[in-house]
Amino acid sequence: MNETILKLDRVTKRFSGHVAVRELSLEVPKGGIFGLLGPNGAGKTTTLRMIMNIIVPDQGKVVLFEGQKSGREYSDRIGFLPEERGLYKKMKVVDHLAFLGETKGMNRKVAIQKAREWLERLGLHDWTAKKVEDLSKGMQQKVQFIGTLLHDPELVILDEPFSGLDPVNSEVMEEVVVEIARSGRTVMFSTHNMEQAEKMCDRVVIIARGVKALDGSLSEVKEGYGKRNIALTFGSGGGGKAARVLQDPSLVSTLNDSGTSAELELAPGASSQRLLRSLVEAGVELLRFEVVNPSLRSIFIAKVGAEAATPVASEARNA
Amino acid sequence: MHKLWAVIRREFQTRVQSKAFVISTILGPLLMGFMMVMPILMASRETGSKRIVVIDGAGGNFGQSLERELSEARRGGGTDAQPRYEVIRIAARGRVQAVQDSLVPFTGLARDTVHRLDGLLIATDSAVDAGVVKYLGDNVGSMSDMGMLENFIQNVILSERLQRRGVDPAIVRAASGRVNLVTAKISEGRLTGESGAASFALAYAMAFILYLALLIYGIQVMTSVLEEKSNRIMEVLASSLTPFQLMAGKVVGVGAVGLLQLGIWVGTAMFLSHNAVAIAGFFNMPPESAAQMPLPAICWDLLIVFLAFFTVGFFLFAAAYAAVGAMCNTMQEAQQYSTAVTLLVAVSFFSIFSLLNDPNGSLARVFSLIPFFAPIVMPVRYSLTSIPLYEVALSFAITVLGLFGVAWIAGRIYRVGILMYGKKPSLKEVFHWVRTS
Secondary structure (H helix, E strand, O other), X not given: OOOEEEEEEEEEEEEOOEXXXXXXXXXXXXXXXXXXXXXXXXOHHHHHHHHOOOOOOOEEEEEEOXXXXXXXXXXXXXXXXXXOOOOOOOOEHHHHHHHHHHHOOOOHHHHHHHHHHHHHHOOOHHHOOOEHHHOOHHXXXXXXXXXXXXXXXXXXEEEOOOOOOOHHHHHHHHHHHHHHHHOOOEEEEEEOOHHHHHHHOOEEEEEEOOEEEEEEEXXXXXXXXXXXXXXXXXXXXXXXXXXXXXXXXXXEEEEEEOOOEEEEEEOOOOOHHHHHHHHHHOOOOEEEEEEEOOOHHHHHHHHHHHHHOOOOOOOOOOO | OHHHHHHHHHHHHHHHOOHHHHHHHXXXXXXXXXXXXXXXXXXXXXXXXXXXXXXXXXXXXXXXXXXXHHHHOEEOOHHHOEEOEEEEEEEOOOOHHHHHHHHHHHEOOOOOOOOOEOEEEEEOHHHHHHOOOEEEEOOOOOHHHHHHHHHHHHHHHHHHHHHHOOOOHHHHHHHOOOOOOOXXXXXXXXXXXXXXXXXXXXXXXXXXXXXXXXXXXHHHHHHHHHHHHHOOHHHHHHHHOOHHHHHHHHHHHHHHHHHHHHHHHHHHHHHHHHXXXXXXXXXXXXXXXXXXXXXXXXXXXXXXHHHHHHHHHHHHHHHHHHHHHHHOOOHXXXXXXHHHHHHHHHHHHXXXXXXXXXXXXXXXXXXXXXXXXXXXXXXXXXXHOOOOHHHHHHXXXXXXXXXXXXXXXXXXXXXXXOOOOOOOOOHHHHHHHHHHO
């Protein structure tokens, strides 16, 4: 049977009276890409830090590699990219990566060799001997990414890895993540970018306000929401004309209106054809009308709601 | 262990490769060589003697005696000695003020003016009776010049007073004359060939170097921790390395840099002092001038004591500075706590002045047994006087224990502090960290 590379069992963490993570349980199977999704302040970073044993849960257990030891003791088998990440500005890129590899138990020569390969692969070959401070922010992020993967870890944990990356660099990193997962490693990343998660993840867990809202494989999660979603794209001016139809509660139960496009969930009892007829009769120019599986984004918003997306205000969190 | 070594190497390499290190390491020996050679060169190049007018308003031979004594004064040594003063005596009985007023406009003019005077020495009867002599000149700010002048005048006044009471001038001349106290140090029952001044210079230099090194490298540890916190590299490090590896690696790495730099400087000093004669020859200076070079000989046992105490003392203070860096988030916050640590170093530095007076006194012995003070106090004491081996060993043992204690506490603080961002913790909170970490 597929081994569980990571298991959280009713993990709880409090900070100065505010509960950041409440009784969170999840299992990450070996191999594949696992998404930890949630709005800002949901407790994703706290959860990841508890996995790494950088902070200690108040209650509950973290089990890694089905073993007894804590995150840092397994650190040689795990690659961790924290949300707030930095680099030594004055070090040369290749020296810095070699150092990071050594902190994971790599032999220095091997680390240097691998670092060079990675830098070549991500297009940073010319910057190998330059100081970190000479690189642009995007390049530095790539270096951080390499640092996480250098020691070829079995489990890769990335906290908001794509934040701040331009589309091209983002694409490059995505390719790397997919390739790693395909070769049998496990990747777990946290994000609030639903489109990306939808593209890449095999399994997802959605948390909000420290509590788990959804858990399962991507297909399970989507099927759970049924085939009652319609994706629309309007022609010019269509959005305005369609508004009244879309506000009709007998037709539409949830609407995600983005101006020129919209995604909605049909109200119980309504049929997609009746909606289509109402729109056409209202004179709406439609470029797309499709019965779809709900997008992760709409599931998220529906499940978590605009309210739950805002964390409860509390005293300043520690770290 | 391999990981700890990786941290140590990183800390060492990044600092040793930095421009700051290279510059200061080269500058040190250059400065030392400079300080050795310059005073001699300057002294031998000094142009001209000081031109002094003795305005003689006194009765008897006082004025002439003054003139003679000053004319005979020499500077420099041996065959190259030059007259120190060019003396002109003007008899001015009853009109001292007038003469003075007429000469003042010529005094203290620019160096290359032809008719210039450096100073006016006013001799009156009250000089001999009351011992008050007036000197007007442009070098009154120089303590060494004035001290020397005072010495010469004192001799003359003494012999004049004796003469006026009827003592035979010949006896006076034989009895007066400066006494030169020639000092030489005896250490462990052997003559070391070192003079008193050199001993002082050595003790002072050692204390100063220790003080400077503790401060410079100790604070470097602190700023390095603050930087790692603020640029968030700490997060990545904390997931793969234990707080102990991080703290110890940093302290040892920075310490190694300090030792290297110190070693280069001290090594240079030893080299220069052992080859003083050769260097004198290189600059075409007479071999005797080598004896005047301010760098004294340093013997091996002193060097070992110095290095041993420096190493332990450094680790002790570096651990304390590391803890301060871990507690705080910015330099401003850190300053408050770091000043307390710096104060401990400063106290031991300033105590050397009392040590010089009495290296075996109660203050010296007590301070040698306090881990925070011993690293500076012990080596200085050792350079001034011989100390029984058991005392040195005891002091060292206590300092090592102190090091373990401080390192343990610092480690607990470090463990919690490095991932704490937010307001600066109060001392109470820090205690709590130490207890519950």
